[in-house]
Amino acid sequence: MHTELANAPDWLPFVLLVNAERFGMDRGEVLDYERTLDMRRSLLTRKVRWRSPAGKTVDIHIERFASLADPHVLAIRYQVTPLDFDGRIEFRAGINGHVDNALRGAPCRTRGGLGRGVGRLGRDHRRG
Secondary structure (H helix, E strand, C coil), X not given: CCCCCCCCCECCCEEEEXXXXXXXXXXXXXXXEEEEEECCCCEEEEEEEEECCCCCEEEEEEEEEECCCCCCCEEEEEEEEECCCCCCXXXXXXXXXXXXXXXXXXXXXXXXXXXXXXXXXXXXXXXC
């Protein structure tokens, strides 16, 4: 018997720029990291203190919510606090509607094609 999950749009593509430098766990320096999954509230929370390659430090608080009552309700909230500079914070968001699961069991992109990281689903891609 062959079963496969139906493709759904990837609602996670998101780019955060700190003074024109792209945030990424694989660049700059991760000074602190915490991730929490609240199953009762369907809430994934990540807290990151990140220093850019140019030395700008920010606190980033990300919440992802998926409704159990309505599978069509999803939300992402970003809070970014500059700690040691005044500068520009830029957000770019989108939805990737070209999702394919043809690589079943093989490495697959974990960041909607926006990042450089490639790994298997479920792996924790943090550094530091």
